Amino acid sequence: MTLAVLGFLMVISFMTLIMTHRLSAITALIIVPIVFGLLAGAGPQLGGMMVKGVTQLAPTALMLAFAVLYFGIMIDAGLFDPLVRWVLAMVGDDPARVTVGTALLAMVVSLDGDGATTALVTISALLPVYRRLRLNPLILALLLGLSNTIVNLVPWGGPTARAASALRLEPSAVFLPMIPAILAGLAGTLALAWWLGLGERKRLGRLSLDPLEPATADAPLIETGEAEAKRPKLIWFNLALTLALVxxxxxxxxxxxxxxxxxFAIALIVNYPDIGVQRTRVAAHAKNVLGVVLLIFAAGAFTGILSGTGMVKAMADATLTAIPPQLGPYLAPITALLSMPMTFFMSNDAFYFGVLPVIAETAAKFGVPAEAIARASIIGQPVHGLSPLIAAIYLVTGLLKVEVGAAQRFSLKWAIAASLLLLIAALATGAFPLRAA
Incomplete structure (x- = not known):
């Protein structure tokens, strides 16, 4: 019971510190477990627990680091620029095409796992079109958010990486069974984009763009990356390499x-044979890589102490007594439903590193595997994208010049619908069971 109380206090302290911005997620993941590990009397063993936790997550950190670098190199080299051009040429002056193009563009740019890049590229490319046609900019915010949060469920994206790290799983083991559900979510987003576009077409009609008006100047083509880094002659090689990787x-x-x-090594050598240029390209993405790797290693220290001291088992045992036995086998879909409000009201770090290990340990007592709980935990990400606790929503609303509250009110019902679609598709395709056997 003492370990359970210490464990819950540790999780609450961690969540409070990062949600009140008193500590960053990285520092809280290190300091908090050390303090509570000392209180649990595990002082001499803490170092070994931390190293063991970090060692177990080293493959995940490696994968994330090189995934960020690889897709950064592909964007630098211009792999996705033709698709950007095609989308912008396709949308024309038809509101329905504009909205579908918005979703497609956001989906492609989201592949690098960086939400800020997705917002900047998509909004910079398409906001002038929305203004010319007098389309509702809240639709742009909605489609951008849904596309980004669903695509970001890839192994190198934040939610899947965190869930896998917290439960010491391979990210690919969490991701692969979720592919049909993710595809269903993307299809649902495209269908919603078309439906919203038809509504805007009915409201506004199909307008001709007037190049004489200052507000209707042609939208500039937004290219990702730096001009001198482009490698248009290598686009087919880069496409083949990316398809082979997938x-x-x-x-x-x-x-x-x-x-x-x-x-990554092949892409860097072929696109930038000069070693000096290679250093420049890697340095351009070093900030993103460092943040991801440090977070994963810090999470390893946290989970290492949480498990090594026996806190997580004690917490699960205590939680087990509070859950009606008839609900235990349904913990996977229950976790999916809880992930919507919980990731809205707390950060991903707080949910995945603080709450998820306890849920998974408890679910194991009812025969629900950790992989199922990890997959269920990422279902609520479309709702998380509207959380006031994350910076992305402020970046998007700032670029669009709309109120945060207005964007949340407009998007929340569709975000919940997208999460429920992911849940239904995941259950239908066996990503996790409705009820444990």
Whole structure:
């Protein structure tokens, strides 16, 4: 009971410190477990627990680091620029095409796992079109958010990486069974984009763009990356390499960290043979890589102490007594439903590193595997994208010049619908069970 109380106090302290911005997630993941580990009397063993936790997450950190670098190099080299051009050329002056193009563009740019890049590129490219046609900018915010949060469920995205790290799982093991549900979510987003576009077409009609008006100047083509880094002659090679990488991921041809490291090395050598340029390109993405790797290593220290001291088992045992036995086998879908409000009212770090291990340990007592709980925990990400606790919503609303509250009111029902679609598709395709056997 003492360990359970210390464990719950540790999780509450961690969540409070990061939600009140008194500590960053990285520092809280290190300091808080050390303090409570000392209180639990595990002082001499803490170092070993932390190293063991970090060692177990080293492959995940490797995969994330090289995934960020790889997709950063692909954006630098201009792999996605033709698609950006095609989307902008396709949308024309039809509101329905504009909204579908918005979703498509956001989905593609989201592949690098960086929400800020997705927001900047998508809004910079399409906001002038929305203004010319007098479309509702809240639709742009909605489609951007849904596209980004669903695509960001890839192994190198934040939610899947956090869930896998917290439960010491391979990110690919969490992701692969979720692919049909993710595709269903993306299809649902495109269908919603078309439906909203038809509503705007009915409201406004199909307008001709007037180039004489200052507000209707042609939208500039937004290219990602720096002009001198473009490699248009290598686009087919880069496309083939990326498709091979995705194929290797899906088939499990090799461990994901090995695939990412190999693909990155090939991409860097072929696109930028000069070693000085290679250093420049890597340095351009170093900030994103460092943040991801430090977070994963800090999470390893946190989970290492939480497990090594026996706190997580004690917490699960205490929670087990509070859950009606008839609900225990349904903890996977219950976790999916809880992930919506919980990730809205708390950060991903607080939920995945503070709450999820306790849920998973408790679910194991009812025969629900950790992989199922990890997959269920990422279902609520479309709702999380509207959380006032994350910076992305302020970036998006600032660029669009709309109120945060207005964006949340407009988008929340659709975000909940997207999460429920992911849940239904995941249950239908066996990503996690409705009821444990």
């Amino acid at each position: 194929g290797g991921l899906v088939t499990g041809a090799a461990p994901l960290p090995a695939l990412m490291m190999g693909a």
